[in-house]
Amino acid sequence: xxxxxxxxxxxxxxxxxxxxxxxxxxxxxxxxxxxxxxxxxxxxxxxxxxxxxxxxxxxxxxxxxxxxxxxxxxxxxxxxxxxxxxxxxxxxxxxxxxxxxxxxxxxxxxxxxxxxxxxxxxxx
Amino acid sequence: xxxxxxxxxxxxxxxxxxxxxxxxxxxxxxxxxxxxxxxxxxxxxxxxxxxxxxxxxxxxxxxxxxxxxxxxxxxxxxxxxxxxxxxxxxxxxxxxxxxxxxxxxxxxxxxxxxxxxxxxxxxx
DNA sequence: TTCTTCGTACTAATTTATTAGTATGAGACC
DNA sequence: GGTCTCATACTAATAAATTAGTACGAAGAA
Numbered sequence: 001x002x003x004x005x006x007x008x009x010x011x012x013x014x015x016x017x018x019x020x021x022x023x024x025x026x027x028x029x030x031x032x033x034x035x036x037x038x039x040x041x042x043x044x045x046x047x048x049x050x051x052x053x054x055x056x057x058x059x060x061x062x063x064x065x066x067x068x069x070x071x072x073x074x075x076x077x078x079x080x081x082x083x084x085x086x087x088x089x090x091x092x093x094x095x096x097x098x099x100x101x102x103x104x105x106x107x108x109x110x111x112x113x114x115x116x117x118x119x120x121x122x123x124x
Numbered sequence: 125x126x127x128x129x130x131x132x133x134x135x136x137x138x139x140x141x142x143x144x145x146x147x148x149x150x151x152x153x154x155x156x157x158x159x160x161x162x163x164x165x166x167x168x169x170x171x172x173x174x175x176x177x178x179x180x181x182x183x184x185x186x187x188x189x190x191x192x193x194x195x196x197x198x199x200x201x202x203x204x205x206x207x208x209x210x211x212x213x214x215x216x217x218x219x220x221x222x223x224x225x226x227x228x229x230x231x232x233x234x235x236x237x238x239x240x241x242x243x244x245x246x247x248x
Numbered sequence: 249t250t251c252t253t254c255g256t257a258c259t260a261a262t263t264t265a266t267t268a269g270t271a272t273g274a275g276a277c278c
Numbered sequence: 279g280g281t282c283t284c285a286t287a288c289t290a291a292t293a294a295a296t297t298a299g300t301a302c303g304a305a306g307a308a
Contacts, residue, residue: 009265010213027285041268046286048266065275066285076225079214083225086210089134090203095231099223099240101200101207107219113241116223120234133295151255165298170256172296189305190255 006055007085008078015048016057020075026066130179131209132202139172140181144199150190 018033031045052058060067091097102108142157155169176182184191226232
């Protein structure tokens, strides 16, 4: 049996973004946050959060009536993993072509690059 | 019925990479290129290429015995679309945090940034 | 011409991703 | 206690993604 992919799917990411923002959530919290964007069933959200727990993106603890969910790993680590996977898959691991695309697409300005260069200078 | 997503899935991208490299291919060409990486059935490759044709990533022309497939759009355009979709989905459209991750992950060196900054200077 | 090879069209099986319904139980409220 | 609310566990339905098999025809070989 093919294992369920460990990376975040689109819907799962949607939920994680909410968890990252609110930090400590019940299923209902996430459900209500999602309703602001689109129609979804409460149990759908619960199913997804269970999967996220299995995938070790969330951990739950019994609180009062409902479970309270928190992130199981730092957000930065998860995002970094997604970036890594994307760069590997699309650009075979080299980030430079990605950067070129970002610039061409005017997603990055000259100022962004300057700022970053300066930041690197400080850290290294 | 949910429409088939127009973006490239992982397996579809694998095939497109081969098409981009070889430029003009039969199903057999792609099949053999894929076999070097993993076991796959000829008909599987054909099915995927048919889907890619439906999705307008490939176009085919009758040649001799077998169809010859070529890309239907420029590679750059497709990749750019993937980058855009990724930045939108993960970073809500802002590329700068992505850049920070790339640098932190040592995917980008100071030299890469310098090169790019210089390149931008020329173009703008 | 008969057989083998190879290409396509058509069909379908499997798994993940996505969505949600039903059963059930605990606690709040009257 | 009886009823209502709400939370979870369990089950399942559907679609897309992935993989591949079967039927069949055309072309080349013998």
